[in-house]
Amino acid sequence: QVQLVESGGGLVQPGGSLRLSCAASGFTFSNYPMSWYRQAPGKERELVAVINAAGGSTGYADSVKGRFTISRDNGKNMVYLQMMSLKPEDTAVYYCRSLNSWGQGTQVTVSS
Numbered sequence: 001q002v003q004l005v006e007s008g009g010g011l012v013q014p015g016g017s018l019r020l021s022c023a024a025s026g027f028t029f030s031n032y033p034m035s036w037y038r039q040a041p042g043k044e045r046e047l048v049a050v051i052n053a054a055g056g057s058t059g060y061a062d063s064v065k066g067r068f069t070i071s072r073d074n075g076k077n078m079v080y081l082q083m084m085s086l087k088p089e090d091t092a093v094y095y096c097r098s099l100n101s102w103g104q105g106t107q108v109t110v111s112s
Contacts, residue, residue, distance in 0.1 A: 002026045002101040009094060009106030012086055016110070020081040022096030022103060030054075030074040032099060036081045038092035038108075045095070049081060064090075086110045 008020040020036070033052050039045040049070035050059045058070050069082040079096060086108075093105040 002099050004096045004098065004101060004103035006094065006096050006103045006106040009108045011109045011111065013112050014087060014110055016086050017082070017084045018086065018108060020083065020094055020106060020108070022079045022081075024077045024079065024096070024098065027099060029077040034070075034072060034079040035097045036070060036079075037095045037097055037102075038090075039095070039105075040089075040092040043092075048094070051079065083108070 003025045005023045006020060008018060010018060012018050031053055033050055035050040036048045037045050038048050046061065048061050048064055049068055051070045051072055055072045055074065060068060067083065067085045072079045081094065083090065088110050091108060091110050093107050095105045096103040
Protein backbone atom coordinates (compact mmCIF):
# COMPACT_ATOMS: atom_id res chain seq x y z
CA GLN A 1 0.00 0.00 0.00
CA VAL A 2 1.01 3.62 -0.42
CA GLN A 3 3.18 4.85 2.43
CA LEU A 4 4.40 8.42 2.87
CA VAL A 5 6.69 9.37 5.74
CA GLU A 6 7.57 13.00 6.36
CA SER A 7 10.54 14.26 8.34
CA GLY A 8 12.54 17.42 8.90
CA GLY A 9 10.13 19.58 10.84
CA GLY A 10 11.05 21.49 13.95
CA LEU A 11 11.27 24.85 15.66
CA VAL A 12 12.92 27.66 13.72
CA GLN A 13 13.20 31.41 14.21
CA PRO A 14 11.53 33.82 11.80
CA GLY A 15 13.72 34.24 8.75
CA GLY A 16 15.18 30.78 9.15
CA SER A 17 15.12 27.76 6.87
CA LEU A 18 14.08 24.13 7.01
CA ARG A 19 14.04 21.28 4.53
CA LEU A 20 11.25 18.76 4.76
CA SER A 21 11.59 15.29 3.30
CA CYS A 22 8.99 12.70 2.34
CA ALA A 23 9.90 9.07 1.73
CA ALA A 24 7.43 7.28 -0.52
CA SER A 25 6.85 3.56 -1.01
CA GLY A 26 4.22 1.13 -2.21
CA PHE A 27 3.72 2.61 -5.66
CA THR A 28 5.70 3.55 -8.78
CA PHE A 29 6.87 6.89 -7.46
CA SER A 30 8.24 8.23 -10.72
CA ASN A 31 4.82 7.94 -12.41
CA TYR A 32 2.93 10.34 -10.17
CA PRO A 33 2.91 13.97 -9.15
CA MET A 34 3.61 14.76 -5.52
CA SER A 35 2.41 17.59 -3.35
CA TRP A 36 2.90 19.21 0.01
CA TYR A 37 0.01 20.51 2.09
CA ARG A 38 -0.12 22.19 5.45
CA GLN A 39 -2.68 22.67 8.17
CA ALA A 40 -2.42 25.37 10.78
CA PRO A 41 -4.38 25.19 14.05
CA GLY A 42 -8.02 26.05 13.46
CA LYS A 43 -7.58 26.27 9.70
CA GLU A 44 -8.31 24.01 6.76
CA ARG A 45 -5.58 22.00 5.12
CA GLU A 46 -4.16 23.92 2.16
CA LEU A 47 -2.04 23.07 -0.83
CA VAL A 48 1.49 24.48 -0.56
CA ALA A 49 3.38 23.07 -3.53
CA VAL A 50 3.07 20.45 -6.25
CA ILE A 51 5.56 18.83 -8.60
CA ASN A 52 4.88 16.72 -11.66
CA ALA A 53 6.07 13.16 -12.11
CA ALA A 54 9.26 14.04 -13.97
CA GLY A 55 10.07 16.95 -11.71
CA GLY A 56 10.16 19.52 -14.46
CA SER A 57 7.03 21.44 -13.51
CA THR A 58 6.12 22.91 -10.14
CA GLY A 59 3.41 25.07 -8.66
CA TYR A 60 3.11 27.02 -5.43
CA ALA A 61 0.57 28.74 -3.26
CA ASP A 62 0.89 32.51 -3.52
CA SER A 63 1.75 32.68 0.17
CA VAL A 64 4.97 30.67 -0.30
CA LYS A 65 5.99 31.58 -3.84
CA GLY A 66 9.60 32.70 -3.96
CA ARG A 67 10.36 31.27 -0.51
CA PHE A 68 9.63 27.54 -0.84
CA THR A 69 10.99 25.09 -3.40
CA ILE A 70 9.63 21.62 -4.06
CA SER A 71 11.87 19.00 -5.61
CA ARG A 72 12.03 15.25 -6.02
CA ASP A 73 14.53 12.46 -6.50
CA ASN A 74 12.89 9.67 -8.47
CA GLY A 75 15.88 7.41 -7.90
CA LYS A 76 15.35 7.59 -4.15
CA ASN A 77 11.54 7.89 -4.07
CA MET A 78 11.87 11.14 -2.17
CA VAL A 79 10.19 14.52 -2.38
CA TYR A 80 11.50 17.60 -0.60
CA LEU A 81 10.27 21.01 0.43
CA GLN A 82 12.98 23.60 0.97
CA MET A 83 11.55 26.43 3.04
CA MET A 84 13.36 29.74 3.37
CA SER A 85 12.57 33.10 4.94
CA LEU A 86 10.11 31.39 7.24
CA LYS A 87 7.39 33.44 8.88
CA PRO A 88 5.28 32.75 11.97
CA GLU A 89 2.30 32.22 9.67
CA ASP A 90 4.11 29.25 8.13
CA THR A 91 3.59 27.40 11.42
CA ALA A 92 1.59 24.26 10.63
CA VAL A 93 1.70 20.52 10.27
CA TYR A 94 3.07 19.75 6.82
CA TYR A 95 1.85 16.73 4.92
CA CYS A 96 3.07 14.89 1.88
CA ARG A 97 0.40 13.63 -0.51
CA SER A 98 0.06 11.38 -3.53
CA LEU A 99 -2.56 9.03 -4.90
CA ASN A 100 -5.11 10.30 -2.38
CA SER A 101 -2.87 9.13 0.47
CA TRP A 102 -1.40 11.26 3.23
CA GLY A 103 1.63 10.96 5.42
CA GLN A 104 1.42 11.43 9.17
CA GLY A 105 2.70 14.99 8.95
CA THR A 106 5.62 16.87 10.43
CA GLN A 107 5.26 19.92 12.68
CA VAL A 108 6.89 23.17 11.65
CA THR A 109 6.90 25.95 14.23
CA VAL A 110 8.25 29.39 13.38
CA SER A 111 8.73 31.43 16.51
CA SER A 112 11.27 33.56 18.28
